[in-house]
Amino acid sequence: MLVMQGVCKSFGATQALSEVSFSVSPGEVVALIGENGAGKSTLMKLLSGAHLPDDGSMQLAGRPYRPMGPNDARRQGIAMIYQELNLAKDLSVEDNLMLGREKHRWGWVSRKEQRKKVVEILELIGHPDLSPTRLVGQLSIGAQQLVEIARALLSDAKVMIFDEPTSSLPKKDVDRLFAIIDRLRQQGIAIVYISHFLEEIRRIASRFVVLRDGQVVGGGPMESTSDPEIVTMMAGRSVENQFPKVPHSIGVPVLRTQRLTGRVPSDVSLELRKGEIFGLFGLVGAGRTETLRQIFGLDKTLFGTVELADERLRSTPRHCLRAGLGLVSEDRKTEGLAQNLSIADNLTLSDLSPVSRFGVLHLSKRTRVVREWMQRMSVKARSSEQSIGELSGGNQQKVAIARVLHQNAEVLLLDEPTRGIDVRTKADIYQWIGELAATGKSILFVSSYLPELVAVCDTIGVMAKGRLREVRAADAWTEQDILSVAVSNE
Amino acid sequence: MNEPSNVVVELPSGHSVRTRLWRILDSFGPLLALALVVVGFTIADNIWGQGRFAEMRNVRVILVLTAPVAVAALGMTMVIIAGGIDLSAGTASTLCATVLACSLSAGYSVPVVIAMTLLTGAACGLTNGLLIGSLRIPPFIVTLGTMTIFLGLAKQLAKGSTVFVDRKLIPNWLLNLSSTMPPDWHGWFPNIAIGVWLALGVAVLVAVLLRCTVLGRYLFAIGSNESTARLCGVNVLGVKLLVYALAGLLVALAGIYSFSLVKIANPTEGIGKELKFIAAVVIGGGSLSGGRGTVLGTLAGAAIMGVIASGCDQLEIQNSTQDIMIGIIIIAAVTLDQYRQRSMQR
Known part of the structure; x- marks a missing residue:
């Protein structure tokens, strides 16, 4: 159904994708796996028409596929189901489904015709129980996702791409989603499923493709490949000397959280010592950012305490800042810096x-x-x-x-400090982090980029689904270990 | 730290000339517009009118009528820079004028009367700030509500009618505050009412506050990106309280001016005035999405409206035409501003 061959894409000097070939047939579910930054989202952006490839060819249903933009891609039959849903919350299920393709006569919406179509499509996905008149904003996230899928079906999608669809779903809704994906597959729709969670992929996909550093590094049928093999493909990368190290020594405990619990983090207890670089790894949605925000008093704490030098911190950013904490936000645009x-x-x-x-x-x-x-x-x-x-x-x-x-600041909370910046500046930042630790500052370093964590940190903790799963000295971890803890569901 | 230490000069590629042009327009645009309007009316008046527009007497009238708008608009500038808006400024200023008139009539001593008036203004502002900051309701809605509340309070105080004050009870300086007559003193000092000088003094203070104080930086930071301000440990609630209270003080001052102009207090007179204050800020380059606004711009904005009103009077153009002109200028100012922002981003 969809074939990509030798596709390349670069942004400025960075090669985001090189020579990527990828295909999916009708009635097949292909899992696309890779670490953050491996090039998955770039690949999706090419498919959805947000970017054009520099080189290589794409074919859809046997014809050359060269979308002129997201709308054109949708018209040609490629539908994306994103992590953040694209629905008008104040409109009803029916209005959302028919948005932009209302059945009307001289501008008068003919409700009857629309309702027929909507009921039809809801039955097709196996959920006639969803009332077309409910406001979308009142539905659960899982049900909203159903509406989004139904909308894709209405537009005669031939290929559906699910981008981490379960990251914000409770378990019950995950089961329902999988049942629907299975139905879609039986109807001959080609499905690309992007996820970090190997268990999920095993349940739904028949084939997988691993992306790393913008290249396809492996793939094959799910059945004949073991989890450790896939993890090795995701991580397998030799660490070069792009990580300058500065010798530093570790002292007494400085920052301590006890059973810190908020909207996402639950029961996070960690200890940061003087001169220590503590890395916090986890996949998207694991709760690392939220943990930092909570320590800094930006998010509400439901339970648990934060102590700095044995004194309990009042959880407002102002008090934390005065006490000697500093936070570098992961989001420079909307939070970290006042852009104008x-x-x-x-x-x-x-x-x-x-x-x-x-x-x-x-x-x-x-x-x-x-x-x-x-x-x-x-x-x-x-x-x-x-x-x-x-x-x-x-x-x-x-x-x-x-x-x-x-x-x-005595304690620095760095949230993805190297995201979206060039290699040279990255090396500078590693150097500074080392120098800071050498002067006795403590650093809590959140990152999704494993090689930097392993190279720079003294201690690494791994988070998954809001919990701090395991903490070890950095040299007691291998990249494979870290990833397998991060993708574990328990 | 491990790099050779020199700041490399790097000009943004391509649009530098255009960007620079916009930057000049940004700081002097409103003044340029003011100059255009003044020149335009002077010429028009000399051809079709009686040539009185540019006379000192008329200039005095324009300045005296502009001063109260300017003073309140300066407060509004601070609020708008911090990402807020104050729709209650108009009725709050007449509430203050009513308090002034009533307490003068009741025979309180002048310092007490002035203190009560200013406190009323500050209290109005604090109320707005408290509701906005603690209840987290958008400023537009909060001040839409307090606008009517202040109107009602003023009516109650005035017992539903206009408050007249015995002339003998009004101190001399208050009578002269907005006098269009030349003051007694002559000589090298420009011959303008004391209220105009006071307004200019306030303008200098606000300019210094915005440019050179910690509070000023916090206002820009909050208006530009509130999350960043919070991240940097700024006491956002406290700053909001303070800025609304300060704006309230200036609104009270505007109330004193308008009382001294007409010597009576009519509670309903303030309805719609707030839009004039906001218009002055917007014409002066302030952005309703926060983070931008200048004292010079706001003064120019207020003056432009004053000049148009007076110029139209001199040319015997109908009042309705003035309204249309001011409306066009507001839209033109904002359009220009949007265009400027877009081309800066590119």
């Missing part, structure tokens, strides 16, 4: 006291301080007053890290 403010504003916002007196800023002093940081971290910019949104991702990240250093 200047470098100087962003860099000093967390602590203006060294550059002000009685609430009045010493502007030239501030410029001096900011320039100093920009030089130390080699931030490339026109001036300290340039708006931060104009800088490259790497330079923005340098400013975000400089802010935490400027506020002189």
